[in-house]
Amino acid sequence: QKEVEQNSGPLSVPEGAIASLNCTYSDRVSQSFFWYRQYSGKSPELIMSIYSNGDKEDGRFTAQLNKASQYVSLLIRDSQPSDSATYLCAVNTGFQKLVFGTGTRLLVSP
Amino acid sequence: KAGVTQTPRYLIKTRGQQVTLSCSPISGHRSVSWYQQTPGQGLQFLFEYFSETQRNKGNFPGRFSGRQFSNSRSEMNVSTLELGDSALYLCASSLADMNTEAFFGQGTRLTVV
Numbered sequence: 287q288k289e290v291e292q293n294s295g296p297l298s299v300p301e302g303a304i305a306s307l308n309c310t311y312s313d314r315v316s317q318s319f320f321w322y323r324q325y326s327g328k329s330p331e332l333i334m335s336i337y338s339n340g341d342k343e344d345g346r347f348t349a350q351l352n353k354a355s356q357y358v359s360l361l362i363r364d365s366q367p368s369d370s371a372t373y374l375c376a377v378n379t380g381f382q383k384l385v386f387g388t389g390t391r392l393l394v395s396p
Numbered sequence: 397k398a399g400v401t402q403t404p405r406y407l408i409k410t411r412g413q414q415v416t417l418s419c420s421p422i423s424g425h426r427s428v429s430w431y432q433q434t435p436g437q438g439l440q441f442l443f444e445y446f447s448e449t450q451r452n453k454g455n456f457p458g459r460f461s462g463r464q465f466s467n468s469r470s471e472m473n474v475s476t477l478e479l480g481d482s483a484l485y486l487c488a489s490s491l492a493d494m495n496t497e498a499f500f501g502q503g504t505r506l507t508v509v
Contacts, residue, residue, distance in 0.1 A: 318495035329486055329500045330439070337495065374439065378495050381452035382427050384488075386439040 289313060290377050292387035300395055305362040307390050309375030312356065318378040319351055321360045324389065325371045334360060365394045398423065400489050400501035408507045414475040417504045421468050421489030428470040429498060430462060433484040445470055446492060477508045 290311045299305045307321075318337050322330035334349040336342045336358065342349045348361040358377075362369055372389040379385050401420040409415050421428050429452075430442040441454040445464035462472040468489075474481055484505050488498040 320497065322500075329484075329503045332497055332499060335497050376439075381494060382429050382444045382446075382488075382490050382496075382498060383441050383452045383454070384429070384431075384439075384498060385441065388438045 289379070289385045290375055290387040292373075292375050292390050294388055295391040296393045297390055298393045298395065299365050301365060301367060303365050303394075305365045305369065305392055305394070307360040307362075307373050307375075307392065309358045309360075309387055310356055311358065311375075311377045311385075313377065313379050313385075314353075314356065316377045316379055319349075319358045320376040320378070320384070321347075321349060321358075322374040322376060322386075323369075323371045324374055330374055362392075365392075367394050367396050370394045400487055400499055402485075402487050402501035402504050404504060405502060406505045406507075408509060409477050410509055411477055411479060413477050414473060415477060415506060416471055416473045417485055417487075417506075419470045419472075419487030419489075419501060421470070421487075422499060424491070425489035425499075426468050426492045427490040427498075428464055428468065429488045429490070430470070430472050431486045431488065431500075432456075433486060433503075434482075439486070442472065474506075479508050482506060482508045 321334040324330045336349040350359045374389045375387040376384040427446045429444040444452040464470045
């Protein structure tokens with residue numbers, strides 16, 4: 287079993303819709319969780335961090351964490367074509383070691 | 397505030413050679429981590445340094461090594477390059493705490509021919 291799993295996609299949504307990205311992880315003791323956005327040919331860009339159960343909102347982005355289910359999600363409201371990218375879920379397993387999922391490719395069509 | 401700076405941005409090396417990549421973290425950040433990104437394996441953790449000490453290491457052969465200097469700048473070295481070492485090498489910096497956010501540099505694209 288992979289430590290961090292994501293659906294590779296692509297996830298296609300129309301402009302203005304809500305995009306829902308999901309991630310599961312296997313290490314129960316993990317304490318911090320991150321979402322990165324990576325455009326083709328670029329480096330990952332941190333967009334959200336979440337440390338406790340529940341929701342965390344930042345602009346159009348909402349991260350959700352459920353430690354009991356070992357599940358992290360990212361909602362993008364009012365999706366824009368510029369949101370088209372690969373979204374990487376990352377779990378900190380200790381001493382700043384991030385374990386990444388393979389990423390979900392999001393396509394937002396105008 | 398300047399971000400994470402990696403040099404060089406691109407490198408072409410021949411099999412068997414060695415290479416050194418450099419990373420300057422965000423000012424005030426004392427933890428530097430290195431990752432390898434390939435299309436087949438995704439993003440994989442190489443190692444992490446804090447206060448010139450390696451605190452964590454990924455599952456890579458000993459040909460991959462690193463170090464950190466007293467000003468928190470870090471270098472990684474790959475010896476006896478193989479074709480499979482062709483990848484994007486990314487450096488991330490964080491504050492000293494264990495679970496804080498990590499910010500990536502632009503990466504160094506290494507091609508081994």
